[in-house]
Amino acid sequence: MKYIEKLRNSGLRPTKQRLQICEVLFNTDKTFHFTINELEQKIKKQTNNKISLATVYNTVHAFEKKGYLKQIPINSSEAYFDTNVSDHHHFYDLKEEKLIDLENSDVGPINILKKINGKKIKSVEVLVKLED
Amino acid sequence: MKYIEKLRNSGLRPTKQRLQICEVLFNTDKTFHFTINELEQKIKKQTNNKISLATVYNTVHAFEKKGYLKQIPINSSEAYFDTNVSDHHHFYDLKEEKLIDLENSDVGPINILKKINGKKIKSVEVLVKLED
DNA sequence: GAGTAGTTTATAATGATTCTAAAAAAGTGT
DNA sequence: ACACTTTTTTAGAATCATTATAAACTACTC
Numbered sequence: 001m002k003y004i005e006k007l008r009n010s011g012l013r014p015t016k017q018r019l020q021i022c023e024v025l026f027n028t029d030k031t032f033h034f035t036i037n038e039l040e041q042k043i044k045k046q047t048n049n050k051i052s053l054a055t056v057y058n059t060v061h062a063f064e065k066k067g068y069l070k071q072i073p074i075n076s077s078e079a080y081f082d083t084n085v086s087d088h089h090h091f092y093d094l095k096e097e098k099l100i101d102l103e104n105s106d107v108g109p110i111n112i113l114k115k116i117n118g119k120k121i122k123s124v125e126v127l128v129k130l131e132d
Numbered sequence: 133m134k135y136i137e138k139l140r141n142s143g144l145r146p147t148k149q150r151l152q153i154c155e156v157l158f159n160t161d162k163t164f165h166f167t168i169n170e171l172e173q174k175i176k177k178q179t180n181n182k183i184s185l186a187t188v189y190n191t192v193h194a195f196e197k198k199g200y201l202k203q204i205p206i207n208s209s210e211a212y213f214d215t216n217v218s219d220h221h222h223f224y225d226l227k228e229e230k231l232i233d234l235e236n237s238d239v240g241p242i243n244i245l246k247k248i249n250g251k252k253i254k255s256v257e258v259l260v261k262l263e264d
Numbered sequence: 265g266a267g268t269a270g271t272t273t274a275t276a277a278t279g280a281t282t283c284t285a286a287a288a289a290a291g292t293g294t
Numbered sequence: 295a296c297a298c299t300t301t302t303t304t305a306g307a308a309t310c311a312t313t314a315t316a317a318a319c320t321a322c323t324c
Contacts, residue, residue: 013270013271013320013321013322014321015270015271015272015320015321016272016320017271017272018271035311036311036312037311051272051273052272052273052274053273053274053312054272054273054274054275054312054313054314055271055272055273057311057312057313058271058272071207072207073205073206073207073259074205074207075203075204075205075206075211077280077281077310077311078310078311078312079207079311079312091246091248091251093248093251094254100248102244102246103246105245106244106245106246107242107243107244107245108242108243108245110239110240110242110258111239111240112234112238112239112260113237113238113239113240114223114234114235114238116223116225116232116262118264119223119225119262119263119264120262120263120264121260121261121262122226122261122262122263123260123261124258124259124260124261125258125259125260125261126242126256126257126258127205127256127257127258127259128244128253128255128256128257129253129254129255129256129257130248130251130252130253130254131251131252131254132250132251132252145289145290145291145301145302146290147289147290147301147302147303148289149302149303150302167280168280168281169280183303183304184303184304184305185281185304185305186281186282186283186303186304186305186306187302187303187304189280189281189282190302190303209279209280209311209312210279210280210281211280211281265324266323266324267322267323267324268321268322268323268324269320269321269322269323270319270320270321270322271318271319271320271321272317272318272319272320273316273317273318273319274315274316274317274318275314275315275316276313276314276315276316277312277313277314277315278311278312278313278314279310279311279312279313280309280310280311280312281308281309281310281311282307282308282309282310283306283307283308283309284304284305284306284307284308285304285305285306285307286303286304286305287302287303287304287305288301288302288303288304289300289301289302289303290299290300290301290302291298291299291300291301292297292298292299292300293296293297293298293299294295294296294297294298
């Protein structure tokens with residue numbers, strides 16, 4: 001399986017559940033945004049297999065820590081994740097409650113002029129809220 | 133009182149609780165960031181007066197809707213608000229879990245080149261995550 | 265295969281937020 | 295000021311996403 005190596009390389013054992021979640025998350029050209037519950041539904045449909053909610057949470061967090069997933073900073077009751085871990089930004093359509101990717105080239109360079117002593121920048125994320 | 137007008141102008145009755153919350157939020161030169169629980173503590177200390185948690189929630193949301201407060205898009209278990217409603221951005225110190233203001237001039241102009249049909253941009257918010 | 269360390273699971277616990285419905289306060293007209 | 299309506303406050307209950315628990319299970323090592 002193509003994900004076994006990937007998991008092993010980051011110290012995660014390639015379990016049946018993790019491989020199934022990998023299939024759902026990464027076995028597609030298109031990247032996508034999801035909440036934990038949307039992912040659980042997708043797993044159930046796509047694999048005809050129920051993975052415990054706790055495992056879905058654990059796995060998503062493990063993947064996030066390893067850089068396979070990114071959490072999107074947004075004010076919502078549920079956490080949103082992105083399978084696109086490249087450097088990019090988001091529109092958030094307030095009415096539809098949907099995220100839309102904004103490629104880095106759609107935003108132009110962002111220059112953070114202020115420096116904080118002893119801290120370095122880990123990420124720069126832009127959220128563009130849309131209304132009608 | 134200086135806040136009565138402000139509240140009335142936006143259709144909010146100037147109740148004792150709302151005026152007290154105004155004092156805590158706006159009777160200072162410095163703007164600040166807070167969670168609902170931090171605000172509740174501050175109210176208790178500063179006014180020697182307990183306002184029901186439900187009222188704090190209601191009032192903060194009413195103020196947010198009227199544009200007196202802004203919610204900061206961030207992934208945290210608690211919602212963060214800002215008394216600074218001017219156009220500006222934030223550092224988020226991941227270790228200290230603290231927000232730091234970034235003036236618009238500290239970031240430089242941001243140009244959103246992509247357009248979405250029928251939607252207009254309501255806000256552009258930049259979150260810069262800091263690590264050691 | 266035996267031993268151990270990591271993982272999954274159902275369920276319980278937690279904690280932020282929202283809901284509820286009754287009491288209190290504010291607004292309005294007389 | 296008084297009667298009446300509407301809004302607000304309140305304590306407590308309900309909700310819902312997320313995290314913790316601890317027992318059963320699986321993967322890995324030797």
